[in-house]
Amino acid sequence: MQKIKTQLIKINGDRSRWNGQVREIEWAAKLLTEGKIGVFPTETVYGLGALAMNEAAVSRVFKVKGRNRSNPLIVHVSSIQEAISLTTEFNETAMMLANKFWPGPLTMILPKNACIPSVTTSGLDTVGIRMPRNEITLELIRLAGPIAAPSANESTLPSGTTARDVMKDLNGKIDFIIDGGASGIGFESTIIDLTSDVPTILRRGGITEEELQNLIEVRLDRSIIKGKAEGKPKAPGMMFKHYSPKYAKVIAFMHNGSRMQTLYAIDQKGKELHDEGKKVKQVIFIFSGQIPDRMRDRMKRFGTVCAFSDAWQLGRHLFRTYREFDKRGTFILVEGAENYGIGRSINDRIRISANGNIVVPTTY
Ligand code: TXA
Ligand code: MG
Numbered sequence: 001m002q003k004i005k006t007q008l009i010k011i012n013g014d015r016s017r018w019n020g021q022v023r024e025i026e027w028a029a030k031l032l033t034e035g036k037i038g039v040f041p042t043e044t045v046y047g048l049g050a051l052a053m054n055e056a057a058v059s060r061v062f063k064v065k066g067r068n069r070s071n072p073l074i075v076h077v078s079s080i081q082e083a084i085s086l087t088t089e090f091n092e093t094a095m096m097l098a099n100k101f102w103p104g105p106l107t108m109i110l111p112k113n114a115c116i117p118s119v120t121t122s123g124l125d126t127v128g129i130r131m132p133r134n135e136i137t138l139e140l141i142r143l144a145g146p147i148a149a150p151s152a153n154e155s156t157l158p159s160g161t162t163a164r165d166v167m168k169d170l171n172g173k174i175d176f177i178i179d180g181g182a183s184g185i186g187f188e189s190t191i192i193d194l195t196s197d198v199p200t201i202l203r204r205g206g207i208t209e210e211e212l213q214n215l216i217e218v219r220l221d222r223s224i225i226k227g228k229a230e231g232k233p234k235a236p237g238m239m240f241k242h243y244s245p246k247y248a249k250v251i252a253f254m255h256n257g258s259r260m261q262t263l264y265a266i267d268q269k270g271k272e273l274h275d276e277g278k279k280v281k282q283v284i285f286i287f288s289g290q291i292p293d294r295m296r297d298r299m300k301r302f303g304t305v306c307a308f309s310d311a312w313q314l315g316r317h318l319f320r321t322y323r324e325f326d327k328r329g330t331f332i333l334v335e336g337a338e339n340y341g342i343g344r345s346i347n348d349r350i351r352i353s354a355n356g357n358i359v360v361p362t363t364y
Contacts, residue, residue, distance in 0.1 A: 001063075001064070001173060003172040003173070004172060004173070004174075004175065005172075006167075006170070006171050006172055006173070006174055006175065006176065006177060007175065007176040007177070008163070008167070008176075008177050008179060009024050009027070009028060009176055009177065009178045009179065010163075010178075010179045011024055011025065011136050011178060011179065011180055012180075012181075015135040022139070024178075025136060025139050025140055025143065025178075026143060028040075028140055028144075028176055028178055029140055029143035029144035030144075031175050031176055032049070032050070032051050032057075032140075032144040032145075032147065033051065033144055033145070035050075035051070035054050035056060035057045036050075036057070036175035036176070037049065037050045037057055037060050037061055037064065037174050037175055038174055038175050038176035038177060038178065039152045039160075039163075039166050039170065039174060039176070039177040039178065040134075040136070040137045040140055040147070040149070040178050040180070041134050041136060041137060041163075041178060041179070041180030041181065041183065042076075042132035042133070042134045042137055042183065043104070043105060043132060043133040043134055043183060043184050043185050043206070044105045044132070044183060044185045044186075044187060044188050044189050044205070044206055045151045045152070045153075045159035045160060045161050045183050045185075045186070045187065045188055045319070046151065046152035046153075046159070046160040046161065046162075046163070046166050046183065047074075047076065047132075047137075047147070047149030047150070047151065047152055048061055048064070048065060048149055048150055048151070048152040048153075048166075048170065048174065049061070049076070049147040049148065049149035050147070050148055050149070051144060051145055051146070051147060051148070052073075052075045052086075052116060052117075052120050052145070052146040052147060052148035053115065053116065053117065053145065053146070054117075055117045055119050055120075058073065058117065058119050058120050058148050059119055061073065061148070061149070061150065062119075064170065064173045064174060065150060065153070065154065065155050065170075066154055066155040066156075067150060067155045068155070068236075068240060069119075069122060070122050070123075070236055071122060071150075071236045071237045071239075071240065072120065072121045072122040072124055072127075072128065072236060072237075073120055073121070073122075073128075073148040073149060073150050074107050074128040074129070074130055074148070074149060074150070074189070075116065075120065075127055075128065075129050075130075075146050075147070075148050076129075076130055076131070076132055076137070076141055076146065076147045076148075076149055077129055077130070077131050077141060077146050078131065078138045078139075078141035078142045079131070080095070080098045080099070080102065080131070082141075082146060083098065083108075083110075083129045083131065085113065085115075086110075086112070086113050086115070086116060086127060086129060086146060087110040087111055087112065087113055087127065087129070088111045088112070088113055089110065089111050090110060091110075091194060093194055093199060093216060094108055094110060094194050096215065096216075097192070097194075097212075097215070097216075098131070100215065101207055101211075102130075102131040103131040103132055103133035103134075103138065104131070104132075104133045104189075104206070104207065105130075105133070105185055105188070105189040105190060105205055105206025105207055106130060106189055106190050106192065106205075106206070106207045107128045107129065107130040107189045107190065107191045107192070107203075107205075108128070108129055108130070108191075108192055108194050109126050109127070109128050109191065109192065109193040109194060109195055109202065109234075110126060110127060110129060110194055110195065111125060111126055111127075111195060112124070112125055112126050112127035113127075120148045122236065126193075126195055128191060130189055134180060136178060136180045137178075137180075140178070151188060152166045152169070152170060153165075153166070153169050153170075154169040154170070155240070156240070156241045156242060156244060157169060157243075157244065157245070157246060157323075158243050158244070158245065158318075158319035158320075158322045158323055158353070159187070159188060159243070159319050160319075161182055161183040161186050161316075161319050161320050162181075162182045162183070162320060163177055163178075163179030163180075165319075165320060165323050168323070182316075182320070183316075184316065185206045185315065185316065186315050186316035186317060186318060186319060186320070187205060187206065187315050187318065187319065187345060187346065187349055188203065188205045188206070189203075189205045189206050189207070190203065190204055190205035190206055190207040190208075190212070190345070191203040191205065191235055192212065192218070193221075193234055196219075198217055198218065198219050199212075199216055199217070199218050199219070200218065200219045200220070200221050200234065201218055201219070201220050201221060201224065202221045202223075202224075202233070202234050202235035202238070203221075203224070203235050203237075203238065203348075204224060204344055204345040204348050205345050206342075206345070208341045208342055208344070208345070209344065210340075210341060221233065221234050221235070221238075223235075223238045224348065227348075227351060241355070242349075242352045242353070243319070243322075243349050243352050243353035244322075244352075244353045244354075244355055245322045245323065245325075245326040245330075245332065245353075246326055247326055247327055247328040247329075247330065248284075248322070248325060248326045248327060248328075248330035248331065248332050249330070249331050249332070249357065250322070250332045250334060250350075250353045250354045250355070250357060251269065251331060251332070251333050251334070251354060251357045251358075251359060252334055252336060252350045252351055252353070252354035252357065252358045252359065253265055253266050253269075253333065253334065253335050253336065253359045253360075253361070254336040254339075254347065254350075254351070254358060254359070254360045255335075255336055255337075255338065255339060256360050256361055256362070258361075259289075261361040261362075262335055262336070262361055263287075263291060263295060263335070264361070265359055265361040266285060266287075266299075266333050266335060267295065267298065267299060269333055269359070270283055270285060270299055270302035270303055270333060271302055273302065273303070273331055274301070274302040274303075278302075278303075278329075278331065280300075280301070280302065280303055280304065281303075281304060281330075282303070282327075282329055282330050282331065283302055283303030283304070283330070283331050283333065284303055284304050284306065284321075284325045284330065284331070284332045284333065285299055285302075285303050285304065285305045285306065285307075285333050285334075285335075286306050286308075286314070286318070286321055286332060286333070286334040286335065287305070287306065287307040287308065287314075287335045288308060288310075288311055288314045288335045288336060288337040288338070288343075288346075289307070289308070289309070289310060289311075289335075290307055290309060291305075291307050303331075303333075304325070306321055311337035311338065311341070311342050311343045311346055312342060314337055314346055315337075315342060315345070315346045318334075318346065318349065318350070322353065334350055334354075336350050336351075337350075
């Protein structure tokens with residue numbers, strides 16, 4: 001692929017402070033309308049976008065990301081009105097959920113309007129739509145129109161949550177990157193299919209199952225219940241390798257009732273790697289909560305310790321931390337979160353990123 005110049009546009013995410021920079025957003029919008037492609041910030045992860053209606057530009061997004069053509073893109077809108085115009089039926093449930101959660105981390109699958117080119121939705125007759133909660137990006141969409149975008153990363157790698165991480169994957173391949181600061185949530189939106197009899201969650205994400213259950217009856221797609229995609233999942237993306245560092249090996253340690261058991265298993269693995277001759281900088285511990293001081297001191301002899309204060313913090317920093325320590329010969333031992341609320345969304349990502357290397361300690 002020929003290398004091109006990627007313009008980096010830095011904008012303060014706080015609207016009251018980017019008034020003077022509307023010109024920069026206008027400029028990015030102009031590039032999009034000319035068929036260029038670029039990266040924009042959202043509250044979940046960064047997106048790699050093209051105008052949803054521009055077939056050639058959308059094709060380029062697939063190519064640049066190395067994404068399978070059978071894996072459709074989410075279309076990002078700036079208003080409910082715009083979402084309605086992209087579908088043939090924006091039903092009552094869609095309206096209620098949009099009013100409640102947009103702008104925010106919820107993607108709704110709805111019957112697609114013929115105006116959306118089939119390359120954008122990989123030939124499906126549905127479209128995933130979301131209104132992101134980011135003022136810069138909402139303004140960009142208002143100026144340019146609906147933007148089709150996957151997460152801004154090379155396919156299979158952890159999603160980009162900072163402009164710096166995105167640059168590593170995409171610099172020289174795209175026309176611009178808008179740096180709006182680190183993504184606040186740090187992992188992707190929840191995807192809900194509203195075309196089935198009972199609304200079905202296809203991917204857990206920034207809006208929890210519980211939040212949705214409080215409002216409507218929802219089901220979980222089989223691929224989520226089974227923990228892996230079998231056959232043909234409803235969200236094609238669930239089929240592909242995902243969220244994994246390029247070189248480092250992730251080992252996931254999931255809870256099974258007692259957190260102490262999980263911590264003990266991580267400690268044991270750390271010691272084993274140490275005894276095998278791994279250096280401290282080759283072993284990374286990621287914890288989903290604080291750990292006792294004595295345990296931390298002991299583990300520091302085996303590796304680098306990152307203990308986050310709670311599941312939200314873990315979620316916000318997980319992908320960035322994977323990327324930071326991604327080197328050949330490195331092991332990343334990560335503790336799953338408590339399995340409720342947002343913890344479930346994060347655990348799905350941890351499990352997938354571990355590519356089968358999952359430890360669930362037996363409880364006694
Ligand atoms: O938070 C997010 O959702 C981020 C930001 C950039 O908005 N986007 C994101 O896009 O995660 P991506 O492409 O990495 O994941 C989109 C997922 C894929 O698994 C894809 O298969 C599924 O959404 N999807 C998109 N359109 C669909 C459709 N019409 N039916 C079923 N699944 C769909
Ligand atoms: Mg992705």
